[in-house]
């Protein structure tokens with residue numbers, strides 16, 4: 001008897017392009033959400049877009065509230081939840097980089113409310129996905145939440161954001177190559193459920209970005225367009241899989257471990273990019289995809305070495321040899337690789 005079932009939760013309105021911030025109200029009206037909006041933003045994104053979004057939402061009829069978050073932490077999520085409990089909004093709107101969007105996403109999920117994502121930086125695929133990632137002391141928690149009901153990504157704003165945030169978003173996408181390979185490996189060795197649709201979409205997204213790597217330049221709105229479309233596509237792959245598997249393999253474990261060992265040193269996307277070079281080498285040796293991944297990262301100006309990440313040799317080796325302990329997710333790291341093997345991979349790939 002056939003007993004499989006699936007539930008794919010996707011954003012309903014994805015609005016991407018030049019000046020689309022002005023369509024935020026329209027994108028939200030179209031969702032038929034009731035009640036007062038609560039805008040969650042952080043200081044710079046507020047100036048860049050938050051105040052404009054607030055004004056636009058006021059035109060929908062309800063006077064919106066706004067809360068400014070300073071850091072990504074469970075305390076800040078609690079603070080936003082307190083505001084929600086006090087004002088009883090109809091929905092949340094996260095305006096900013098990953099920090100404001102994650103906090104809005106997690107507070108909304110906690111309170112059973114919908115949320116809308118208005119990214120001001122194309123820094124990683126969390127701006128579209130249903131997952132939150134929150135630092136907590138020396139740990140980082142990757143938590144399942146709900147995907148945004150709508151995403152409004154204005155390429156004029158994204159193109160104006162610091163270029164390093166965009167290269168981090170690119171690297172997060174490029175890392176899909178190794179994430180999908182690890183997922184397939186886990187499927188073969190551990191019978192982990194694998195979705196061919198999600199795997200193919202995720203890999204194709206990375207391929208399209210690599211094919212366009214030459215044309216990605218700071219300040220070019222076309223570049224912001226290419227990157228944000230790829231982030232949306234990657235988010236959709238995660239929704240289809242109902243897991244971050246299509247976009248998170250050993251390279252992400254390595255990055256999560258770096259977050260513990262060297263917090264705040266480098267951006268998530270930059271760390272996973274370097275992790276992806278190492279992972280590709282571990283997956284296929286010197287004749288595999290690591291060279292293509294490294295040259296695509298170099299072309300867009302993302303880090304390809306520990307030095308460019310600002311992380312020392314010992315920390316890289318420690319992260320690589322302990323990354324498998326982060327969570328129960330089978331990858332090419334298996335039950336862990338030894339320090340000499342880690343050094344060999346890091347040296348052969350030029351990471352060290």
Ligand SMILES: NC(=O)C1=CN([C@@H]2O[C@H](COP(=O)(O)OP(=O)(O)OC[C@H]3O[C@@H](n4cnc5c(N)ncnc54)[C@H](O)[C@@H]3O)[C@@H](O)[C@H]2O)C=CC1
Nearest residue numbers: 044072097098099100120121123124126131132133161268
């Ligand atoms: N949900 C997920 O799957 C993931 C979530 N994360 C989380 O996301 C956060 C990191 O995301 P980021 O976007 O790097 O952090 P962020 O939101 O702190 O933004 C980085 C910096 O860029 C500034 N910024 C943003 N947009 C700007 C603009 N248009 N112009 C000028 N400055 C601008 C911000 O003010 C901030 O100083 C962390 O909290 C991390 O845990 C990271 C990876 C994946």
Ligand SMILES: O=C(CO)COP(=O)(O)O
Nearest residue numbers: 125133142244247248252
């Ligand atoms: O960053 C992500 C995908 O790019 C999310 O992955 P995690 O589930 O490892 O946090």
Ligand SMILES: [Zn+2]
Nearest residue numbers: 124125172272
């Ligand atoms: Zn990522």
